[in-house]
Amino acid sequence: MAVPNVHPACHLDDAIRRDTGEHADVAGGWHDAGDVRKWMDATMLVGIGILQVARNLEAAWDLAGPGLQPLLEEVKWGSRYFLKMQDRNGRVWADTGGGVNGDNSDNHWTDNQTGNADDRHVNVNRLGQGVFMLPESLVAQVYREHDPAYGRECMDAARRCFQAEGPDHKTLDLGWWTLAALEMDRADPGDSFKSAAATFARQLLDLQNTEFVGAQKVIRGFWRTAPDNSTPYKNWFVATPQALLEMLLAYPRHPDAPRWRDAVRLYLDEYVVPLCSRSVYRIMPVGVFLSSDNDSLFRPIGGTMWYRFFGTVRGGDWTTGLNSHLMGHAVLLARASQAFRERNYRGLACRQLEWVVGANPFGASMMTGVGYRNPYPFSVFAGLISGGILNGIGGNSQDQPVLSFDCGSDYRTTEYWSPHSCYYEWAISLLEQRL
Numbered sequence: 179m180a181v182p183n184v185h186p187a188c189h190l191d192d193a194i195r196r197d198t199g200e201h202a203d204v205a206g207g208w209h210d211a212g213d214v215r216k217w218m219d220a221t222m223l224v225g226i227g228i229l230q231v232a233r234n235l236e237a238a239w240d241l242a243g244p245g246l247q248p249l250l251e252e253v254k255w256g257s258r259y260f261l262k263m264q265d266r267n268g269r270v271w272a273d274t275g276g277g278v279n280g281d282n283s284d285n286h287w288t289d290n291q292t293g294n295a296d297d298r299h300v301n302v303n304r305l306g307q308g309v310f311m312l313p314e315s316l317v318a319q320v321y322r323e324h325d326p327a328y329g330r331e332c333m334d335a336a337r338r339c340f341q342a343e344g345p346d347h348k349t350l351d352l353g354w355w356t357l358a359a360l361e362m363d364r365a366d367p368g369d370s371f372k373s374a375a376a377t378f379a380r381q382l383l384d385l386q387n388t389e390f391v392g393a394q395k396v397i398r399g400f401w402r403t404a405p406d407n408s409t410p411y412k413n414w415f416v417a418t419p420q421a422l423l424e425m426l427l428a429y430p431r432h433p434d435a436p437r438w439r440d441a442v443r444l445y446l447d448e449y450v451v452p453l454c455s456r457s458v459y460r461i462m463p464v465g466v467f468l469s470s471d472n473d474s475l476f477r478p479i480g481g482t483m484w485y486r487f488f489g490t491v492r493g494g495d496w497t498t499g500l501n502s503h504l505m506g507h508a509v510l511l512a513r514a515s516q517a518f519r520e521r522n523y524r525g526l527a528c529r530q531l532e533w534v535v536g537a538n539p540f541g542a543s544m545m546t547g548v549g550y551r552n553p554y555p556f557s558v559f560a561g562l563i564s565g566g567i568l569n570g571i572g573g574n575s576q577d578q579p580v581l582s583f584d585c586g587s588d589y590r591t592t593e594y595w596s597p598h599s600c601y602y603e604w605a606i607s608l609l610e611q612r613l
C-alpha cells in the first residue's frame with residue numbers, strides 16, 4: 179500500500195521462500211522499524227495496539243473523527259499479511275525481508291516485479307505462535323459486529339495455530355499463550371480455551387519467586403525465566419503478570435482467581451513499586467540480577483541481589499533503549515489501577531509515559547511531533563513519522579543514561595521500533611477509558 183507523501187506501494191514482489199525457493203505471496207503488512215523488514219512478532223504488536231484502542235475507547239478514540247472505521251481498516255490491512263504468513267499446517271512464519279543468514283541483505287526497496295534478482299525472502303521458521311493468536315482472536319471480537327465473516331476467518335486461523343503446537347513452557351511464551359487462550363475464549367466461548375488458559379496460568383504461577391532469593395528480604399515476586407533457568411525474567415513483553423491480571427478480571431470466580439490476584443499484587447507491591455522508588459523519575463528499572471561483575475556497575479539491593487536501571491553492557495558501549503519495557507509496565511499498572519482501585523498504580527503508569535515524552539535526564543521527547551528536544555530518528559527509509567516512538571534512553575556499563583543526539587546514526591537509542599507504539603496506545607487507551 180502506498181503511504182501518501184512517504185512512499186509509493188512497495189514490496190509487492192515479497193517473497194521467495196528460504197527453504198524451497200518458491201514464490202509465496204506475502205505482500206502487505208507493515209514495515210517494523212527504521213528499516214523495511216517485516217518481523218511478525220513486532221508488527222503483530224502494532225495490530226494489538228490498535229485493537230486495544232478500538233476495544234477500550236471504541237468510537238471515542240477520536241472525538242472529531244469518523245468512528246472506528248479507520249482503525250478497523252488499518253487492522254485489516256495488517257491482519258491480511260499475518261494470515262498470509264500462516265503455513266497450511268497452522269504454524270506461523272517468522273519474518274519477511276529479515277535477511278538471509280542473519281545479514282541485512284533484504285533491507286532494501288524492490289521493483290515490485292516478481293521473479294528477479296531484487297526479490298526478498300520469507301523466513302518460514304516458526305516464531306510467535308502465541309503472539310499470532312492474540313491479535314487474531316482480538317480481531318474476531320472487534321469484528322464480531324462490523325464484519326462477522328472476517329472475524330470468523332481470523333478466529334479459524336487462531337484455532338489452527340492453537341492446534342498446531344503448544345507453548346515452550348518458558349515464562350515469556352506462557353504469558354503470551356495465557357493471554358491468547360483467554361482472548362480466544364472471549365471470541366469463541368467454551369470450555370477448551372478457558373481451561374487451557376487456566377492450565378498455562380497455573381504453570382506461570384509455579385515460575386514466580388514468591389519467596390525471597392539472593393540472601394535479601396527486600397525484593398520478591400519477579401519471575402524465573404524458565405523452569406530450568408532461575409535467571410530473573412526480564413523482557414520487554416510484560417505479558418506474564420499482565421496475563422494473570424487479565425485472567426483475574428475475566429474469571430473472578432475461578433478457583434485459582436485468588437492465586438492470580440496474589441501473584442499480580444506480589445509482583446507490583448514487592449517488585450515494581452519498590453524498584454520504581456529508586457528512581458527520582460519513578461521509572462521501572464530493567465530488573466534485578468543474582469550475580470554481578472567488576473566491569474559494570476551493579477547497584478546493591480542486599481545479599482547477592484543487585485539491580486540496574488538499564489541492561490548489561492561491556493566497555494564503552496551502551497544498551498538499546500527501554501521505552502517498550504517502561505510502557506509495557508505502564509499497561510500493567512494502568513490495568514491494575516482499574517482492577518484494584520489503586521491510584522498509586524495509575525500515577526506510576528503515568529510516570530513511565532512521561533519519561534518517554536520528556537520527563538527524563540535529557541529533557542527530551544522521544545515521540546516525533548510531541549514535546550521538545552527530540553533526537554533525530556534513525557529512519558532512513560521513511561524519514562520523520564508523526565507519533566513514531568524511538569527505542570529510547572539506554573545505559574552504559576556504569577548504568578548512566580545514554581541518548582544519541584548524533585542525527586540518526588544510533589539505532590540503539592533513536593530508531594523507531596513498532597512495539598513502542600503498541601504499548602503507548604494500549605496504556606493511553608486504558609488511562610483514558612471511562613469505566
Ligand SMILES: [Zn+2]
Binds near residue numbers: 188189209214
Ligand atoms: Zn514495503
